[in-house]
Amino acid sequence: MMRLPPFTYLAPRTVADAAQALASHGAAAMLVAGGTDLYPNMKRRQFEPTVLVGLLAIRELRGVRGGAREGITLGSCTTLSAVAAHAEIAAHYPALAAAAGLVSSPQLRNMGTIGGNVCVDTRCNYYNQTYEWRKAVGFCTKKDGAICLVAPGSPRCWAVSSSDTAPVLWSLGARVRLHSPTGERTIPVEALFRDDGIEYLAKRPDEILTEILLPPADGWRSAYLKLRRRGSFDFPVLGVAVAVRMEGDVVRDARIVVGAVASQPRPAPAAAAALVGGRLTPELIARVSGLAAGPAKPLDNTDFTHPYRKKMTRVFVARALASLAGLAPAGWPAEEVA
Amino acid sequence: MSEDPRGSFEGKHEFTVIGQPLPKIDAWAKVIGETKYADDLFLPRMAYGRLLRSPHGHARVGRVDTTRARALPGVYAVITGADLPRVRFGILPVSQDEEALCTEKVRMVGDAVAAVAAVDEETAERACRLIDVEYEPLPALMSIEESLAHPEVRIHEYGDGPNVHKNVSLQFGDIEAAFARADLVREDVFFFEGNTHLPMEQHAAVAAAGPDGKLTLWSSTQTPHYVHRLLAKILETPAAHIRVVATPVGGGFGGKLDPFAHEIAACRLSQLTGRPVKIACTREEVFYIHRGRHPVLMWIKTGFTRDGDITGCHLRTWLDGGAYGSYGVASTFYTGVINPVTYKMPVYKFEGARIFTNKPPCGPKRGHGTPQPRFALECQLDKAAEQLGLDPAEMRKRILAEPFTKTANHLTVTTIGLGECIDRVVEASGWRTKWRGFRSEGASTAPSEPPPEPGRAGGARARTRRGIGIACSAYLTGAGTAVYWNNMPHSGVILRADRSGGVAVLCGATDIGQGSDSILAYLPAEILGIDPKDVHVHPADTSLTPVDLGSYSSRVTLMCGMAAIQASQRLREVIAQAVARKLEVEPGALAFRERKVGVAADWERAVPFAQAVELAETTHGVLAFAGSYAPPKRAGKYKGGGVGPSPCYSYSACVVELSVDEETGEIELHDVWIGHDLGRALNPLLAEGQIEGSVYMGIGEALMEGQIFRKGVHKNPSLLEYKSPTTLETPEIHTFLVETDDPEGPFGAKEAGQGPLLPVIPAIANAVYHAVGVRCDEVPITPEMILKGLELRRQGRPARVGPARIPVFTFKAPVVVESAFGQPADAIAVRPFQP
Amino acid sequence: MKARLSLTVNGEAHDVLVPVHKTLLEVLREDLGLTGTKHGCELGECGTCTVLVDGAPVLSCLALPVDLAGATITTVEGMAEGGRLHPLQQAFAELGAAQCGYCTPGILLTAQALLADRPSPTRQEIREALAGNLCRCTGYTKILDAVELAALRIGVPR
Numbered sequence A: 001m002m003r004l005p006p007f008t009y010l011a012p013r014t015v016a017d018a019a020q021a022l023a024s025h026g027a028a029a030m031l032v033a034g035g036t037d038l039y040p041n042m043k044r045r046q047f048e049p050t051v052l053v054g055l056l057a058i059r060e061l062r063g064v065r066g067g068a069r070e071g072i073t074l075g076s077c078t079t080l081s082a083v084a085a086h087a088e089i090a091a092h093y094p095a096l097a098a099a100a101g102l103v104s105s106p107q108l109r110n111m112g113t114i115g116g117n118v119c120v121d122t123r124c125n126y127y128n129q130t131y132e133w134r135k136a137v138g139f140c141t142k143k144d145g146a147i148c149l150v151a152p153g154s155p156r157c158w159a160v161s162s163s164d165t166a167p168v169l170w171s172l173g174a175r176v177r178l179h180s181p182t183g184e185r186t187i188p189v190e191a192l193f194r195d196d197g198i199e200y201l202a203k204r205p206d207e208i209l210t211e212i213l214l215p216p217a218d219g220w221r222s223a224y225l226k227l228r229r230r231g232s233f234d235f236p237v238l239g240v241a242v243a244v245r246m247e248g249d250v251v252r253d254a255r256i257v258v259g260a261v262a263s264q265p266r267p268a269p270a271a272a273a274a275l276v277g278g279r280l281t282p283e284l285i286a287r288v289s290g291l292a293a294g295p296a297k298p299l300d301n302t303d304f305t306h307p308y309r310k311k312m313t314r315v316f317v318a319r320a321l322a323s324l325a326g327l328a329p330a331g332w333p334a335e336e337v338a
Numbered sequence B: 001m002s003e004d005p006r007g008s009f010e011g012k013h014e015f016t017v018i019g020q021p022l023p024k025i026d027a028w029a030k031v032i033g034e035t036k037y038a039d040d041l042f043l044p045r046m047a048y049g050r051l052l053r054s055p056h057g058h059a060r061v062g063r064v065d066t067t068r069a070r071a072l073p074g075v076y077a078v079i080t081g082a083d084l085p086r087v088r089f090g091i092l093p094v095s096q097d098e099e100a101l102c103t104e105k106v107r108m109v110g111d112a113v114a115a116v117a118a119v120d121e122e123t124a125e126r127a128c129r130l131i132d133v134e135y136e137p138l139p140a141l142m143s144i145e146e147s148l149a150h151p152e153v154r155i156h157e158y159g160d161g162p163n164v165h166k167n168v169s170l171q172f173g174d175i176e177a178a179f180a181r182a183d184l185v186r187e188d189v190f191f192f193e194g195n196t197h198l199p200m201e202q203h204a205a206v207a208a209a210g211p212d213g214k215l216t217l218w219s220s221t222q223t224p225h226y227v228h229r230l231l232a233k234i235l236e237t238p239a240a241h242i243r244v245v246a247t248p249v250g251g252g253f254g255g256k257l258d259p260f261a262h263e264i265a266a267c268r269l270s271q272l273t274g275r276p277v278k279i280a281c282t283r284e285e286v287f288y289i290h291r292g293r294h295p296v297l298m299w300i301k302t303g304f305t306r307d308g309d310i311t312g313c314h315l316r317t318w319l320d321g322g323a324y325g326s327y328g329v330a331s332t333f334y335t336g337v338i339n340p341v342t343y344k345m346p347v348y349k350f351e352g353a354r355i356f357t358n359k360p361p362c363g364p365k366r367g368h369g370t371p372q373p374r375f376a377l378e379c380q381l382d383k384a385a386e387q388l389g390l391d392p393a394e395m396r397k398r399i400l401a402e403p404f405t406k407t408a409n410h411l412t413v414t415t416i417g418l419g420e421c422i423d424r425v426v427e428a429s430g431w432r433t434k435w436r437g438f439r440s441e442g443a444s445t446a447p448s449e450p451p452p453e454p455g456r457a458g459g460a461r462a463r464t465r466r467g468i469g470i471a472c473s474a475y476l477t478g479a480g481t482a483v484y485w486n487n488m489p490h491s492g493v494i495l496r497a498d499r500s501g502g503v504a505v506l507c508g509a510t511d512i513g514q515g516s517d518s519i520l521a522y523l524p525a526e527i528l529g530i531d532p533k534d535v536h537v538h539p540a541d542t543s544l545t546p547v548d549l550g551s552y553s554s555r556v557t558l559m560c561g562m563a564a565i566q567a568s569q570r571l572r573e574v575i576a577q578a579v580a581r582k583l584e585v586e587p588g589a590l591a592f593r594e595r596k597v598g599v600a601a602d603w604e605r606a607v608p609f610a611q612a613v614e615l616a617e618t619t620h621g622v623l624a625f626a627g628s629y630a631p632p633k634r635a636g637k638y639k640g641g642g643v644g645p646s647p648c649y650s651y652s653a654c655v656v657e658l659s660v661d662e663e664t665g666e667i668e669l670h671d672v673w674i675g676h677d678l679g680r681a682l683n684p685l686l687a688e689g690q691i692e693g694s695v696y697m698g699i700g701e702a703l704m705e706g707q708i709f710r711k712g713v714h715k716n717p718s719l720l721e722y723k724s725p726t727t728l729e730t731p732e733i734h735t736f737l738v739e740t741d742d743p744e745g746p747f748g749a750k751e752a753g754q755g756p757l758l759p760v761i762p763a764i765a766n767a768v769y770h771a772v773g774v775r776c777d778e779v780p781i782t783p784e785m786i787l788k789g790l791e792l793r794r795q796g797r798p799a800r801v802g803p804a805r806i807p808v809f810t811f812k813a814p815v816v817v818e819s820a821f822g823q824p825a826d827a828i829a830v831r832p833f834q835p
Numbered sequence C: 001m002k003a004r005l006s007l008t009v010n011g012e013a014h015d016v017l018v019p020v021h022k023t024l025l026e027v028l029r030e031d032l033g034l035t036g037t038k039h040g041c042e043l044g045e046c047g048t049c050t051v052l053v054d055g056a057p058v059l060s061c062l063a064l065p066v067d068l069a070g071a072t073i074t075t076v077e078g079m080a081e082g083g084r085l086h087p088l089q090q091a092f093a094e095l096g097a098a099q100c101g102y103c104t105p106g107i108l109l110t111a112q113a114l115l116a117d118r119p120s121p122t123r124q125e126i127r128e129a130l131a132g133n134l135c136r137c138t139g140y141t142k143i144l145d146a147v148e149l150a151a152l153r154i155g156v157p158r
């Protein structure tokens, strides 16, 4: 049986205590919320913290407040199931409900949190393996080694940002609140990420993500499409988040963010700009989806071949936009839509 | 009472147990969580073991230093190969090439080199990391091509050539003349990727050695008998002092059919520590244990007449065997010998070779060696039908093999219900309209309009295409020979009636979920007129139960069933005599039903079964009777003729309907219709369950499962990355049971647990072609392959995706034998141990 | 680090002293002797280890008992009440939905949570609810049938 390595577990009841505990243990400590990402990784010895600061006992971190009109605040320890099932979110931020509801399996969504999902470790199929396996193939830069097995000449790690909700939150213009013993700050969610497979978060290690703030819905429509082998369990190997604000049938504002094709979610600003002022016709969508695929830079370290993931970026962007335009339902397209 | 076992039970309607959809006898324990699988055993003082496995694909093993591990507090014992007798073993007598803990060489990542027993698993694991092993790496050969290209790097010293484990060649009739007679001769190349069983239960074993030198092993094994025999050899301990108990198996599918390092190490560690020792494998280790589906490259050449008759077939297979022999010699034959059982194939030539590579060893997985050539043949038939302008369903019906005849390769076929299977699935699926209908919508061979390039349609014109495909198959009901040569029964049952009216059944068979324990209750209950609940089944304990060879080759229902029938008949006879004496009637006039024994016309005087047992025990003494079964001796009289014969063959026909998304290449299955000739459904629920499970597994193999290697290691040894279908990828499965009442089977039954997997895979490939005009001559069929095929179509090139080349390889000169095609079957009822 | 915990499992309170890094799966099986909870990966990838925490299906291989003080935990051993099988257990046995039976405890509990939430689910809803439980034996067909039958029987008690 795969087992966790020993550690000391702290279960503070307030964010302040948690921040204090984290700070006082320094690099030996890690935060854990639902543990659905961290524990499997620890069992494979990808992380070996000796102190865990658990967030689940902090009541203030749970729950959803506010509404579509003034904006919604999600406590970072709200479970993915709760996010997916939240009526106001489903109605006004449908891409977020969809993304949360597409994470792994029903059981895992009952445990995994939205905060953990945003902070989820980057993935690589040379890395998400047991210690023995990694030893057999040769340890890599991200853990225990000094070369990248995907791009051996490269000084950096190309592990893949694999969060379903991160690209969506970015496309929705969400912000996140970070708390540390020295204070609190609120930053746009995109400022949380870095283009590096190892240092993939731009926050300081002593900062706790406490809240996710969604702006007022304000006429934005959104959609999220996910590529994976199976309808359950699997991480995204491509996630496409689109959001548009319409005036009549003209696009006033648009954001397209592509997930799971780089070490952080990738915005496609040129594609989004090309939408603004236009009508969501098949011709425009075809052109924009070509542009949107540009920033996708998948490498060969996930399921499916990377050329396929790249090619699908265009298809998924097109489909996501088409669903917002009412041209076709998202997900599995209708039979023989001609 | 010694007439035909089915003597007084003619006609289905008179059965009370047979044919009823009864719950399995072990279902109740399973739904309350009470069933104890191997890892659920916790014994007093038990130690926990762990294996240290090789990080090298191929290396010489130097010094193994266990000093640091031994010094770790909580460690009870550390062993290496030096602590075991220097014997090599293997499941087949011809392939004794394994060591539990490697001493000279490791041949794959995952080969075990040392083992630890400690106070808990964590300590054992930590100790493993403290063992220092010196390796001298050798080149690791990771494919058939590499192994053939590097004869100087020998993985094993034995075999039919450098890195060639087995090289076989058989010819039945004049193959060139057969092709000359044909109107159409097709040559095709196919590749079937390897895949693994993936039982939900990870292998586990608990060993307990006593101070008297006796040893008990509880293990999640499908074959306690072979493990028992081999443990005696490996541990150099008398077999009489070893007891192997197969715990209920949490899924096997062929993956728990060899003796494994963790079982052997647990035994040795227990002997050394004087404690029970448990070794439970991790999921990753299960991928290294493997013994799963061989990757097979195939070349198949078949001649057809204008009407679709086969004039002859020539098949070549190259199997990537992995690092050890395992069942591989049998697997090699199985890639060739079963194809002729389905259709009239008057002339047949088969050449096969199994190549060693530095990967986990392949072996028997559900359908053992036969799904791969079945995929090749059935896809080729689909292509031929198209060229000949025939409906592929009708073409298959036309060429069905004849019942009670011999095949070209001297296999005796008894009943064949395949025609009815085809009719049922064709009817239920609406084949005729759909096959013509979808096609006329223009998706396939000569598309009027090329498919759009992905994404160019702006999301609005995304199209999915529907397709429907058909394929058939046949499978054996129990191998005709044991893995070691002998003239003893393949299966034995002891039945003991007690004064309570209960009956105990002792049998070596292992229930791996297929329901063998239940069959062992149903058959005596039917014959003795009691309720299955009155029967207590004690399975799979080598100290207690007569040998059954194991749960493989779909042999258990037939062989244990026949043995159980014989034992039940013997018991019934003695009880009948005693009751007849009391009632002053002829024994033959007695009926056994409703837990009573009496004369039907005078049922008030019938004697309760418990009392009947007392009467019989009074006159006869203890009521314990044995039944034995061995299959009819029908091996072909040529070298290699021992693999393929079976008492009878099951048949399946499958229709699949699916959609293909032309932009993403994704396939969605809608419905699977499967007709299966199982002789008789002893319990239709269990039979359906076996068929549905087979279909499921076929779907996984067709669309996603693959044992893939990269940089010398298994690419995806986890349940997350080795993709297997969830509820969302599994379509509705419509099962049709076809009964042919085979004279060889218990109450006419044939197998249902493996055969139905076979046609699913080619039916999917054929349906994909029907949908989008892309021939996928390789499985698993991935979205990437579909898109590649569509791209070829756009370029106006043949839309075929699959292997392009076959290896440069010289097969042996063939063993040339006359074709036995069409000869009448040998006498049916002549079998050993049957009066 | 060890912790003294009180866990409520199947309605009974258990006081245990366990290392904090032992998962609920390990504590149930190894400390409480409740081996009905099975495991197929211990990494959150199969659903075999599913138990109910306050009625919701969770993966015991990724849950820490320290986080579960005060919670109500249900394992397969707790499904039958007073010797009477839960209708799901009855239906699974009757319809052959348990073949090897190894995935069965996790699936039963997941289905129990579904039926508590949605007494008459459609077949598609059952598929979605069970999408986190792998079964390698049944092709899911009899499992879906059994959940439907149990739902019917709960709706219309016999």
Ligand SMILES: Cc1cc2nc3c(=O)[nH]c(=O)nc-3n(C[C@H](O)[C@H](O)[C@H](O)COP(=O)(O)OP(=O)(O)OC[C@H]3O[C@@H](n4cnc5c(N)ncnc54)[C@H](O)[C@@H]3O)c2cc1C
Residues within 6 Å of the ligand: A030, A031, A032, A033, A034, A035, A036, A037, A038, A039, A040, A055, A076, A077, A080, A102, A103, A104, A105, A108, A111, A112, A113, A114, A115, A116, A117, A118, A119, A120, A121, A162, A163, A164, A165, A207, A208, A209, A210, A233, A234, A235, A236, B720, C043, C044, C045
């Ligand atoms: C089999 C399997 C499949 C999965 N599939 C998917 C999938 O399809 N899509 C997907 O997006 N994810 C998937 N995941 C990953 C993971 O389960 C989810 O992302 C989940 O939402 C993580 O949340 P958690 O609360 O469990 O995170 P944890 O494991 O508790 O934490 C994850 C990381 O975030 C940090 N962290 C957690 N909370 C905070 C906080 N409040 N502030 C700062 N740092 C924090 C932790 O230190 C840790 O590094 C899968 C996991 C598994 C095991």
Ligand code: SF4
Residues within 6 Å of the ligand: A123, A124, A125, A126, A127, A140, A141, A142, A143, A147, A148, A149, A150, A151, A156, A157, A158, A159, A197, A301
């Ligand atoms: S991208 Fe390279 S460095 Fe990063 S985890 Fe993968 S192999 Fe390691």
Ligand code: FES
Residues within 6 Å of the ligand: C038, C039, C040, C041, C042, C043, C044, C045, C046, C047, C048, C049, C050, C059, C060, C061, C062
């Ligand atoms: S054992 Fe917990 S999900 Fe597999």
Ligand code: FES
Residues within 6 Å of the ligand: B200, B250, B251, B513, C097, C098, C099, C100, C101, C102, C103, C104, C134, C135, C136, C137, C138
């Ligand atoms: S019944 Fe065997 S895994 Fe589901």
